[in-house]
Amino acid sequence: MVDLRRAAAIVGVHEHITRYAPDKSEQQIQGESIIKALEDAGLEKKDVDGLFCASMSVRSSGINLADYLNMYPKMIDNTTVGGGSFEFHLSHALNAIYAGRINCAVITYATLARSGGVSVGTGGISRQGHPRLDPSPDSFEELYGLTTVGLYAMIAQRHMHLYGTTSEQLAEIAVTMRRHASLNPEALFRDPITVDDVMRSPVVSSPLHRNDCCVITDGGGAVVVASPEVARNCKQKPVWILGAGEAVAHQGAGKRDLMYIAAKQSHGPAFEMAGVTQKDIDMAMIYDSFTITVLETLEDLGFCEKGEGGQFVLNGRIGLGGELPINTDGGGLSSNHPGMRGLFLLLEATRQLRHEFEGTERQVPDCKIALCHGTGGALGSRHSGGTVILARD
Amino acid sequence: MTTWNKPLPTVIGETKTFWDMCRRGVLLIQKCDSCNEFQWYPRGICANCWSNDIKWIPSSGRGTVWTFTVTNQNRTQGFDTGPYVLALVELDEGVRMFTNIVDCDPKDVSIGMAVEVTFQRATDQISIPFFKPAS
Numbered sequence: 179m180v181d182l183r184r185a186a187a188i189v190g191v192h193e194h195i196t197r198y199a200p201d202k203s204e205q206q207i208q209g210e211s212i213i214k215a216l217e218d219a220g221l222e223k224k225d226v227d228g229l230f231c232a233s234m235s236v237r238s239s240g241i242n243l244a245d246y247l248n249m250y251p252k253m254i255d256n257t258t259v260g261g262g263s264f265e266f267h268l269s270h271a272l273n274a275i276y277a278g279r280i281n282c283a284v285i286t287y288a289t290l291a292r293s294g295g296v297s298v299g300t301g302g303i304s305r306q307g308h309p310r311l312d313p314s315p316d317s318f319e320e321l322y323g324l325t326t327v328g329l330y331a332m333i334a335q336r337h338m339h340l341y342g343t344t345s346e347q348l349a350e351i352a353v354t355m356r357r358h359a360s361l362n363p364e365a366l367f368r369d370p371i372t373v374d375d376v377m378r379s380p381v382v383s384s385p386l387h388r389n390d391c392c393v394i395t396d397g398g399g400a401v402v403v404a405s406p407e408v409a410r411n412c413k414q415k416p417v418w419i420l421g422a423g424e425a426v427a428h429q430g431a432g433k434r435d436l437m438y439i440a441a442k443q444s445h446g447p448a449f450e451m452a453g454v455t456q457k458d459i460d461m462a463m464i465y466d467s468f469t470i471t472v473l474e475t476l477e478d479l480g481f482c483e484k485g486e487g488g489q490f491v492l493n494g495r496i497g498l499g500g501e502l503p504i505n506t507d508g509g510g511l512s513s514n515h516p517g518m519r520g521l522f523l524l525l526e527a528t529r530q531l532r533h534e535f536e537g538t539e540r541q542v543p544d545c546k547i548a549l550c551h552g553t554g555g556a557l558g559s560r561h562s563g564g565t566v567i568l569a570r571d
Numbered sequence: 572m573t574t575w576n577k578p579l580p581t582v583i584g585e586t587k588t589f590w591d592m593c594r595r596g597v598l599l600i601q602k603c604d605s606c607n608e609f610q611w612y613p614r615g616i617c618a619n620c621w622s623n624d625i626k627w628i629p630s631s632g633r634g635t636v637w638t639f640t641v642t643n644q645n646r647t648q649g650f651d652t653g654p655y656v657l658a659l660v661e662l663d664e665g666v667r668m669f670t671n672i673v674d675c676d677p678k679d680v681s682i683g684m685a686v687e688v689t690f691q692r693a694t695d696q697i698s699i700p701f702f703k704p705a706s
Contacts, residue, residue, distance in 0.1 A: 301646050308577075308648060313583045313585060321699055323645050323647060325657075327644075331640035335682065380643070383642045384640050429612075433610075433665065433667070436638075436659075558659070
């Protein structure tokens with residue numbers, strides 16, 4: 179494979195600070211985010227020739243957004259593979275920029291999941307009546323009351339059965355994310371919680387408690403990705419893409435071991451491309467739809483052995499000041515989870531690599547290399563996994 | 572008989588044999604004549620070797636709970652009235668399928684538990700396979 183390291187860089191980011199925006203459209207939040215992210219980079223509308231986006235509610239979201247913002251991109255990518263879509267977008271933007279087809283792409287997302295009252299994890303297929311099910315696989319699955327949280331809970335249940343993982347260990351992840359959120363003024367929930375608090379929160383789908391589940395917010399953001407030539411003239415120091423890997427995992431005709439998630443397949447190509455190993459990673463943004471998502475992802479990215487995730491997350495290892503700080507913005511568990519969260523992994527990793535929080539507790543000291551892993555879909559049935567590795571100069 | 576208030580499957584030619592036999596109380600799975608692999612869920616192509624030599628085979632209807640969750644919160648009509656057990660059952664033939672464990676207290680369900688198929692009549696045309704503790 180050709181050497182794609184540093185073939186493209188993140189040069190601008192913006193996280194829309196809203197967590198509740200009933201008076202705005204998705205496109206307005208995306209537009210406001212793109213404007214701010216370009217301002218961050220020192221670029222303008224005319225510099226953008228690639229538009230990458232995904233939506234939970236708008237079909238053909240790329241066409242609609244191009245229309246709303248009156249853009250005529252040379253490349254459009256609507257890859258929608260759940261929450262991790264944006265790691266896939268970054269991977270695709272890298273290819274397109276390397277190939278010379280575009281010089282500057284924006285990746286953007288917004289949703290109104292909270293103000294719209296969307297029960298992302300517990301809604302099941304519908305609140306009013308039942309839609310016509312697809313002949314397969316839905317007609318063999320939705321009959322049984324699948325929920326997103328239920329599909330993750332089944333993986334947690336078996337993890338506990340096989341490896342002795344405990345609810346207290348999972349709770350430790352939620353507690354750590356809340357500690358990080360307390361340092362983020364924009365986070366939805368900032369009051370510290372304890373393992374006991376998590377254990378006492380209601381069981382939504384056994385063994386997962388409410389505090390094992392991410393929050394639901396409105397929100398959005400944008401990332402600007404550019405070629406080295408464009409990046410050289412940007413306001414911000416570039417955050418280079420070192421490596422990227424993509425994968426899907428599913429039931430494999432009823433026979434695949436569902437305890438291994440897509441991260442198992444996607445991390446190898448990303449590390450190989452980047453020429454680094456797990457030991458080189460200074461901080462990681464790990465998709466945290468549920469606490470079990472973090473545990474399984476850490477294992478299958480190779481940060482610890484299968485089954486050791488429960489031990490790995492203890493004693494502050496994944497907290498700021500620990501060996502592998504993760505989700506330093508408070509994650510989906512406490513800061514924001516607007517339906518799909520993958521974009522926010524890229525935003526926080528970029529800000530850490532820019533040392534934007536220097537002098538505060540939120541900054542990972544001397545942060546040089548960060549990993550983002552987005553998971554979309556459901557671990558218990560079918561999902562995607564996108565790994566990207568980023569670095570500062 | 573009360574009206575079925577849970578979702579119903581959509582039946583097309585590709586899956587009609589399966590649902591016809593459910594109505595008669597038989598759980599079918601598929602086996603490929605070319606590569607001899609079983610597969611679940613039913614489909615018109617062998618997911619292993621991509622041949623179309625698919626044969627319907629009556630399953631033993633017996634298996635074990637591979638994993639499960641007691642679901643307390645689901646806003647979907649038919650599932651919004653109380654805890655139910657969502658499970659993946661591994662059939663003796665080696666394929667795993669989604670189901671509910673019924674006819675027992677959710678507290679009594681465990682991984683590895685032996686279960687067997689039981690059908691519930693949803694409409695005149697549709698019966699749906701569930702699993703209950705093995706007799």
